[in-house]
Amino acid sequence: DAGVIQSPRHEVTEMGQEVTLRCKPISGHNSLFWYRQTMMRGLELLIYFNNNVPIDDSGMPEDRFSAKMPNASFSTLKIQPSEPRDSAVYFCASRLPQLNTEAFFGQGTRLTVV
Amino acid sequence: AQSVAQPEDQVNVAEGNPLTVKCTYSVSGNPYLFWYVQYPNRGLQFLLKYITGDNLVKGSYGFEAEFNKSQTSFHLKKPSALVSDSALYFCAVRPQGYNKLIFGAGTRLAVHP
Numbered sequence: 001d002a003g004v005i006q007s008p009r010h011e012v013t014e015m016g017q018e019v020t021l022r023c024k025p026i027s028g029h030n031s032l033f034w035y036r037q038t039m040m041r042g043l044e045l046l047i048y049f050n051n052n053v054p055i056d057d058s059g060m061p062e063d064r065f066s067a068k069m070p071n072a073s074f075s076t077l078k079i080q081p082s083e084p085r086d087s088a089v090y091f092c093a094s095r096l097p098q099l100n101t102e103a104f105f106g107q108g109t110r111l112t113v114v
Numbered sequence: 115a116q117s118v119a120q121p122e123d124q125v126n127v128a129e130g131n132p133l134t135v136k137c138t139y140s141v142s143g144n145p146y147l148f149w150y151v152q153y154p155n156r157g158l159q160f161l162l163k164y165i166t167g168d169n170l171v172k173g174s175y176g177f178e179a180e181f182n183k184s185q186t187s188f189h190l191k192k193p194s195a196l197v198s199d200s201a202l203y204f205c206a207v208r209p210q211g212y213n214k215l216i217f218g219a220g221t222r223l224a225v226h227p
Contacts, residue, residue: 004157031213033214033215042217042220043204043217043220045214048214050213055213056213091157091158093158099146099208099210099211099212099213100163100165102148102160102163103160103215104160105150105159106157107156107157110155
């Protein structure tokens with residue numbers, strides 16, 4: 001398996017533009033997580049899905065952020081409109097159903113909003 | 115509140131010396147415990163986990179970790195550090211019955227020749 005695949009790896013956009021980050025989890029993994037990593041806040045869980053259903057979105061910073069998982073092999077995190085403070089590395093991770101299993105992380109998307 | 119503490123922002127070790135990266139947690143019940151490593155410009159990679167059983171668990175790249183229930187700790191160790199071990203290390207806890215991982219702030223390990 002190729003692991004968790006995220007695209008793009010890097011994204012530079014202007015303030016106010018819409019940004020869409022993409023994630024393909026590992027086949028067979030039914031839990032999917034979106035994290036944000038910054039120097040100031042470290043790793044923050046934004047939202048997670050179980051069997052394509054959003055379970056906890058309490059970490060989503062504001063209404064400008066939205067996430068979808070239309071099927072078991074694809075998820076998106078959208079920021080509209082983007083702001084400079086959204087600049088961070090965004091990670092997607094997936095995991096098997098069993099709670100004692102580890103999550104596998106993608107390589108991340110480095111977002112820069114200018 | 116449930117939390118994970120990594121008390122050291124950075125750990126400096128000479129190559130060949132043993133290393134320890136500390137982690138303590140505060141969660142209810144018996145959690146599952148994990149260590150991840152992050153190299154520059156990469157995602158987090160799983161190193162090892164404690165679920166149940168033997169308190170000493172062995173993982174990738176020669177790392178091991180010791181679970182201490184009374185001290186609520188899960189310190190990461192390696193008998194002989196390599197320069198290539200230099201990276202950012204994260205401790206994480208999953209409380210029983212929870213789907214979410216709670217991450218510590220991370221500890222930067224610097225191994226110098």
